[in-house]
Each structure stands twice: as C-alpha cells, then as structure tokens.
Amino acid sequence: MRRRVRDPKVAVLRRFAAAGLVLLIGSAGALAQSGTPAPQDQGKPQAANPDATKESQRKADEIAEASQTINGPAGNPECVWLGRRVVSLMWRDDLDTAFRHLDLYDRFGCPGGHVQAAFRCLTRFGGQIDPKVAETLSSRIHACWVNPGAQPQTAAAQGPAPAAPATAGSAAPAPAASPSPAPSPAPAPPTK
Numbered sequence: 001m002r003r004r005v006r007d008p009k010v011a012v013l014r015r016f017a018a019a020g021l022v023l024l025i026g027s028a029g030a031l032a033q034s035g036t037p038a039p040q041d042q043g044k045p046q047a048a049n050p051d052a053t054k055e056s057q058r059k060a061d062e063i064a065e066a067s068q069t070i071n072g073p074a075g076n077p078e079c080v081w082l083g084r085r086v087v088s089l090m091w092r093d094d095l096d097t098a099f100r101h102l103d104l105y106d107r108f109g110c111p112g113g114h115v116q117a118a119f120r121c122l123t124r125f126g127g128q129i130d131p132k133v134a135e136t137l138s139s140r141i142h143a144c145w146v147n148p149g150a151q152p153q154t155a156a157a158q159g160p161a162p163a164a165p166a167t168a169g170s171a172a173p174a175p176a177a178s179p180s181p182a183p184s185p186a187p188a189p190p191t192k
Contacts, residue, residue: 062142069146072111079110080145087118087141117148125152 066080073079082105089098106112121144122129130136143150 066142066146070114073109074111074114076108076110078108079105079114082108083110083115083118084141084145086115087122087145088137090119091122091137091141114145114148118144121148121150124150128152 063077063080067075067077069075070080074083082101086098086101086105089095089101102112102115105115118141122141125140125144128136129140
C-alpha cells in the first residue's frame with residue numbers, strides 16, 4: 001500500500017485557491033447584476049449637481065438668516081431645521097412622523113411654543129399656498145418660522161375696503177364694523 005505524503009506548501013496553496021475561487025464566483029455575480037450605467041444616466045448627476053449645490057446653499061442661507069433673526073434657542077440651526085420639518089409634516093397631515101420629529105426637537109432643548117406659533121402663522125396663510133408648487137410651502141414655512149406673528153397681506157388690504165362704500169341717497173353713512181361686537185344700548189323711547 002502506498003502512502004501519500006502531503007506537502008505543507010500544497011495544502012496552503014489549495015486553501016488559497018479555494019478562497020480565491022469563492023471570491024471570483026461571488027464577484028462575477030455582483031458584476032453581472034450591476035453592469036455599466038447607461039449613457040443617459042451618466043449625464044444626470046452632472047446636470048443635477050449645480051441645482052443640488054444651489055439648493056443646499058439656499059437652505060444654509062435660510063438657516064443662517066433664522067439664526068441671526070431669532071434670539072434664543074429657536075434660532076439654533078438644529079432647532080430651525082427640526083422645527084421647520086415638524087411644521088411641514090403637520091401641514092401635510094403626517095402627524096406620526098411630526099411627533100417623532102417633535103420628540104427630537106424637544107430633546108435638543110428647542111422651545112415647543114415656537115413650533116405652535118409657526119404652525120398658527122402657516123394656517124393663516126393657508127389660502128396663499130399652492131399645493132402643486134413645493135417652493136411656496138417651503139418659503140412660507142421659513143417666513144413663519146422667522147416671524148410667527150406675520151399676517152396675510154390680503155386680510156390687511158381688505159380690512160378698510162368694506163367700510164369705504166357709501167350710498168348717495170342715505171342721510172347718514174352706515175357705521176363701520178368693529179372687530180369685537182359690543183352690546184348695543186337699549187333704544188330710546190320715541191318722543192312726540
């Protein structure tokens with residue numbers, strides 16, 4: 001009976017060859033799935049890159065503006081970013097996600113009252129927000145975050161207009177409407 005003597009070099013070489021074969025088979029499958037990108041896909045990142053740069057620069061400028069305008073923790077960059085996201089999610093009725101972001105907002109020590117005031121401001125401008133144009137919502141949220149006490153311009157412009165018309169045939173002009181109704185005094189008895 002013949003006995004085979006194993007050479008240690010051959011045993012090590014076999015193990016490396018087996019590992020190399022496994023890697024070769026695995027990488028061939030990965031290369032076959034990924035393939036090469038189509039020519040039209042190669043041009044898209046280059047075309048979108050300037051737009052993405054402008055967008056990120058705009059966002060950074062808005063956060064810097066809010067930090068300079070708002071005193072206190074509501075002006076901190078993390079509070080501005082998270083707070084605006086919370087207001088946006090609340091506007092889109094994604095309350096579950098908004099509450100998760102609100103937990104993060106609170107965890108950073110940001111004031112919850114500012115989110116309430118910004119959302120209240122946004123609801124005042126609801127008629128001016130075009131749901132098809134995302135930029136109007138984003139810019140309105142930013143404006144309300146910076147100045148939560150802002151009022152819509154249309155309400156201020158329409159306020160004096162109803163009191164202006166007067167009829168030519170009447171002896172006394174109609175009284176202007178007051179913002180809060182006051183109880184009217186009892187009518188005086190007619191005198192003869």
